[in-house]
Amino acid sequence: QKEVEQDPGPLSVPEGAIVSLNCTYSNSAFQYFMWYRQYSRKGPELLMYTYSSGNKEDGRFTAQVDKSSKYISLFIRDSQPSDSATYLCAGGMEYGNKLVFGAGTILRVKS
């Protein structure tokens, strides 16, 4: 079993939809949780970062971490075609120096 599990999709939604992306993790020592976005043939870029449990909102994006159930979520409101990318969740320890990434979910937003 991988330490971070993520459904690879692809997930296809119409423009304007609310998107929910989810991951589960198994290492209870994880304290740092992140979502990265990766466009085709590019490097990942940080979208959201959360320390321990809780919610964090940034514009159309909301990240949630529930440490009791070891569940990580990313919500995208009013999705746009430019949101089409692979979304990688990650958990880690040691100030995030040893991040473990999920496999990534491919998201396609249709106009």
Add this chain to the structure above:
Amino acid sequence: DAGVIQSPRHEVTEMGQEVTLRCKPISGHDYLFWYRQTMMRGLELLIYFNNNVPIDDSGMPEDRFSAKMPNASFSTLKIQPSEPRDSAVYFCASKRTSRDTGELFFGEGSRLTVL
């Protein structure tokens, strides 16, 4: 800022050849990371450095892999001899020490194909 710069962007080589991948981190960043991404295994941490010193190389798959950071602005990942299963995209990333985890900045990757 130019971002993390990796070279070559693409490399095709034959089994048994030596491969050297290069990385220039963002100026002022004191952490440097090497990751490998494949369809089967996703994005995996190979090794990371702090202030040019290797801190954790537990992700390096075999002795055929080695990484160096001779100064703050340059790092190499070497595979010798290369094998077809080493085919992957290799990413370099850097970050600055901060009060919390700090943001990892990734380069655009080096796509390696070993025939």
